[in-house]
Amino acid sequence: MVDQEQQSFRVQYPRASSHSWMEINVRPWLAVTLLMLIAAIALGTYGFMQAQQERRLIDSGVQVDARVMSLGNDTRQMPRDEPVRVTLEYADPASGRVISSERLIHRKPGGVIKVKEEIEVRIDSADPTVWTARTEALPLLQPLTVPLIMLPIVLLSLIATWWQRSRVMRVLATGTRKSATVASIRQSPLAPMSKQIGLSIEGTDRTVRQAYWPTRNGPISKGQMIQVIHAGGKIVLPEASYNVPQ
Numbered sequence: 001m002v003d004q005e006q007q008s009f010r011v012q013y014p015r016a017s018s019h020s021w022m023e024i025n026v027r028p029w030l031a032v033t034l035l036m037l038i039a040a041i042a043l044g045t046y047g048f049m050q051a052q053q054e055r056r057l058i059d060s061g062v063q064v065d066a067r068v069m070s071l072g073n074d075t076r077q078m079p080r081d082e083p084v085r086v087t088l089e090y091a092d093p094a095s096g097r098v099i100s101s102e103r104l105i106h107r108k109p110g111g112v113i114k115v116k117e118e119i120e121v122r123i124d125s126a127d128p129t130v131w132t133a134r135t136e137a138l139p140l141l142q143p144l145t146v147p148l149i150m151l152p153i154v155l156l157s158l159i160a161t162w163w164q165r166s167r168v169m170r171v172l173a174t175g176t177r178k179s180a181t182v183a184s185i186r187q188s189p190l191a192p193m194s195k196q197i198g199l200s201i202e203g204t205d206r207t208v209r210q211a212y213w214p215t216r217n218g219p220i221s222k223g224q225m226i227q228v229i230h231a232g233g234k235i236v237l238p239e240a241s242y243n244v245p246q
């Protein structure tokens with residue numbers, strides 16, 4: 001019996017599985033989930049590559065003495081409780097030319113860095129402007145701390161997305177067809193290929209409910225009457241968006 005109901009549902013709404021992700025209550029959560037996931041992957045990749053580069057410099061970089069020329073904000077010295085932007089000047093052993101390189105130097109709690117001070121750094125023989133002042137590599141997980149913290153947030157956002165999508169599917173499965181009048185039309189940045197429309201449903205309260213109208217469904221105008229699926233105060237995108245041909 002359940003299989004027959006599912007088969008009937010698939011026949012009635014053949015595009016529900018894919019298009020339900022684009023409903024107005026689902027799309028913002030889906031966008032947040034994807035953005036957070038992309039950010040976590042990007043930060044994780046960047047942190048891992050930076051950590052690997054620093055490990056390589058510590059293991060095989062050329063050791064040189066560098067002089068601190070400036071600290072970025074016109075002071076003579078700064079505490080190293082946080083990373084400090086410094087300009088270092090040193091000679092490249094391979095070519096003999098003087099290199100001036102500006103970048104952040106790692107934090108060293110309780111430490112102080114001063115202009116004209118000489119510090120030991122390790123430089124990249126292939127690109128002498130790349131250096132590190134570290135003598136010991138960070139634990140590999142430390143650069144991945146932020147991405148790892150973001151993963152539970154991505155998971156919660158994914159759960160919220162799935163829950164919102166399941167509500168759409170329930171409306172499709174249990175809802176009834178009703179006529180609705182288009183009360184408003186506007187463009188949403190979350191749906192560049194759709195119009196966000198406000199709908200007043202006949203036979204219900206005066207609440208204006210929101211939905212997306214894909215441009216592939218043709219033009220739509222304020223005051224136009226369309227069919228929607230309604231259940232429990234919720235509506236799903238006009239039925240046509242689920243079974244019009246591609």
